[in-house]
Amino acid sequence: MGCILSKRNKNHGLEGDIKVTDLHARIDPQPTTLIETSPTVLKYQTPHFRASAKVRFPPVSSSDTWEVGWVQGCSNMDFFITYGDLGISSWEIPALKSGQQRFVSDSDGKHYPWYGCTTEVGVIVGPTNCYTVCHLRMNDNFHPSITWDIPVRNSHEVKLTKLARDQSFTVWLIASNKTTGQKFVLRTIKWRMQINIAVDGRQPLGRRAHLLDPIIQEQPQILEPNQNELPPPEALRAPNANNAQTLIWRPMTGREVVIVPPVSQ
Template structure:
C-alpha cells in the first residue's frame, strides 16, 4: 500500500477542514434567532411641542389651561418570528414626581396628590389609561405580533400626553364661587419606556427609555374681570425630553393598578386648620 505524498495529505486535510467549517457556518445560519436578538428599533423620536400653555377663562366657575403635548414615536423592525409566540410592543409610562397645587390667597391651597408617591412608599405609579395595563393605550400606542411569521414586520408605535385640567375660581370646600384663586403651580416628571412583552410568559424587553418633565406657573389676580385674570409666568417653552443612553428598569408599581388618575386625591390644605380630603381616590 502506497502512502500518500505530503501534498496529498495536505489536500485531504484541507477538504476535511473545509467541510467542517461549512457545517459550522450552516448550523449557525440555520439556528433561529430569539425574539430578544431579532427585534430592532430603527428610530425613536420624542419632543414637547414648542407652543406655550394656553389659558381659558371662558367659564365663571373654573379656569382651564392646556399644556403643550409630549410626543413619542418609534419605528420598529421584527424579523420573522419562528415560534408560536405573541408579543406586544408599545409604550408604558409612569409618573415619578408630582407637585400640583392651586393657591387661594391667604385662605390656603388645594392640591392634587399621589399619597404613596408623596410619602416615598413607591418610586413611580402607572400612567396607564386605566384599562389596558400596563400600556399607556391600545390604539397607536401598541402593536401585536403573532408568530409564526414568514416576513419582516415593520411598524410605528406612537403616543402623546398633555394636561387639560379645570381649577375652581373659588375655594373648593366653600359654597361660595367668589374668585379667590391667586396662583397655579405644577411640576411633574415621567419616565416612558418602549417595551416588548411576551403574552404567554410575560417576558419583558425594555427597548428604549425616555425621561420628560412638564412645569408651569400661572399668576392669577382674582379682582380683575373674567378673561383678564390669569397670566402664564413660566416656563414659556418646556424642557425637551431626554432619550437615555442606558435603559432603566421599570418599577413594579408602573406595571399594575392603580394608575395615577385613580390614585390621586384632591386635598384642601388651609393656612390655618386641618387638611380636608375634597375628592378621595377612585380605587
C-alpha cells in the same frame, strides 16, 4: 406567570434582534393655553408631549404572541393651588409623596401596562416567517379645570391667586411576550412638565390669569440604549395615576379636607 425584565433583546429565542429606528420625542414648542370662559373654573391646556418610533420585529418561530409599545410611569407630582391667605389645595399621589413607590403607572387604566391601545401598541402573533414593522405613537398633555373659589365652596368669588405644577415621567418602549411573561426594554425617554400661573382676581373674566416661566417647556431626554432603565413593577400595574391621585384642601386655619379621594381598584 412571572415577569422577566431585561435591558437587552438578544438571545431570547428570537430569530434576530428587535430594531428600533426613527425614534423621536418632543414637547410642542408653544406656551400653555389659558382659558377663561367660565365664571366658576379656570382651564388650561399644556403643549403635547409626543413620542414615535418604528420597531422592526424579527420572525417568530413559535406560536407566541408579542406586544410592543409605550409604557409611561409618573415619578413625581407637585401640584399646588393657592387661594391667597385662605389656604392651599393640592393634587397628590400618596404612594409617591410618602416614598412608598418610586413610580405609579400612567396607563389608560384598562390596558396595563400600555399607555393606550391604538397607536401606542402593536401585536405580533406567531409563527411569522418575515419581519413585522410596527409604527408606534403616543401623546400626552394636561387640560384640567381649577376652581376660582376655594374647593369647599361653590360660588363665583375669585380667591385663586397662584397655581404651580411640576410633574415628571419616564416612558419605556417595551416588547412583551404574552406567553412567557418576558419583557424587554428597548428604549427609555424622560420628560417633565412645569406650569406656573399667577391670578389677579380684581381683573374681569378673561384677563385674570397670567402664565409665568417656563413659557416654553424643556425638551425630553432620550437615553442611549446602554443607559436604558428598567421600570419597577408598580409602573406596570394598577392603580394608574388618575385613580391614585387625591385632591386635599388645607386651610390656613382648621382641618384639612379630602375633596377627591383615590379611586379604589
